[in-house]
Amino acid sequence: GESVGLHLPTLSVQEGDNSIINCAYSNSASDYFIWYKQESGKGPQFIIDIRSNMDKRQGQRVTVLLNKTVKHLSLQIAATQPGDSAVYFCAESDTGNQFYFGTGTSLTVIP
Amino acid sequence: DSGVTQTPKHLITATGQRVTLRCSPRSGDLSVYWYQQSLDQGLQFLIQYYNGEERAKGNILERFSAQQFPDLHSELNLSSLELGDSALYFCASSAPGTGETQYFGPGTRLLVL
Numbered sequence: 614g615e616s617v618g619l620h621l622p623t624l625s626v627q628e629g630d631n632s633i634i635n636c637a638y639s640n641s642a643s644d645y646f647i648w649y650k651q652e653s654g655k656g657p658q659f660i661i662d663i664r665s666n667m668d669k670r671q672g673q674r675v676t677v678l679l680n681k682t683v684k685h686l687s688l689q690i691a692a693t694q695p696g697d698s699a700v701y702f703c704a705e706s707d708t709g710n711q712f713y714f715g716t717g718t719s720l721t722v723i724p
Numbered sequence: 725d726s727g728v729t730q731t732p733k734h735l736i737t738a739t740g741q742r743v744t745l746r747c748s749p750r751s752g753d754l755s756v757y758w759y760q761q762s763l764d765q766g767l768q769f770l771i772q773y774y775n776g777e778e779r780a781k782g783n784i785l786e787r788f789s790a791q792q793f794p795d796l797h798s799e800l801n802l803s804s805l806e807l808g809d810s811a812l813y814f815c816a817s818s819a820p821g822t823g824e825t826q827y828f829g830p831g832t833r834l835l836v837l
Binding site: 708715 | 757826
């Protein structure tokens with residue numbers, strides 16, 4: 614089966630600092646990757662995605678980097694805010710139909 | 725608000741019972757996905773339907789089944805419930821096409837006593 618893992622289960626950052634959340638995947642055929650944010654008591658919320666023909670994509674305060682050579686994905690959050698505190702999941706797919714999620718990283722923003 | 729709705733929000737039942745969880749996808753979305761989220765296993769893909777037909781199957785137990793109706797809403801049926809089935813069950817939907825972003829509903833929290 615697929616294997617999507619996160620390097621760190623928890624991350625604490627000071628408000629205003631940048632956050633980096635990492636994710637490793639094992640399927641070299643995966644061609645579509647998504648980062649989700651899940652706040653307590655809510656469903657996962659789409660943040661940003663990237664396809665395998667790109668190595669970087671930027672959104673509002675977020676950047677996703679994809680390194681296909683080492684099968685690594687990262688999410689960078691600029692100027693982290695208290696509202697960014699949540700669990701962040703990466704997900705991968707090679708078929709577009711089935712997505713495999715990592716176990717998640719819990720981000721805590723310290724005011 | 726993702727546009728995906730799920731009912732009920734909470735469900736408490738006993739072992740051996742059967743429950744049905746309901747999901748309405750975003751307007752225009754043809755695909756519906758079901759996931760189970762437990763504390764120790766993260767998000768586990770269960771099954772996907774596309775325009776009424778089963779498209780992909782993940783780690784779904786034989787005691788569980790799903791269907792998607794002509795109006796595109798979907799139901800997940802869980803039978804012979806066990807304590808270990810207690811979890812959050814999420815539904816997601818996506819637009820037609822492969823590799824489209826999935827938008828998640830708020831989930832149904834199931835507690836089996």
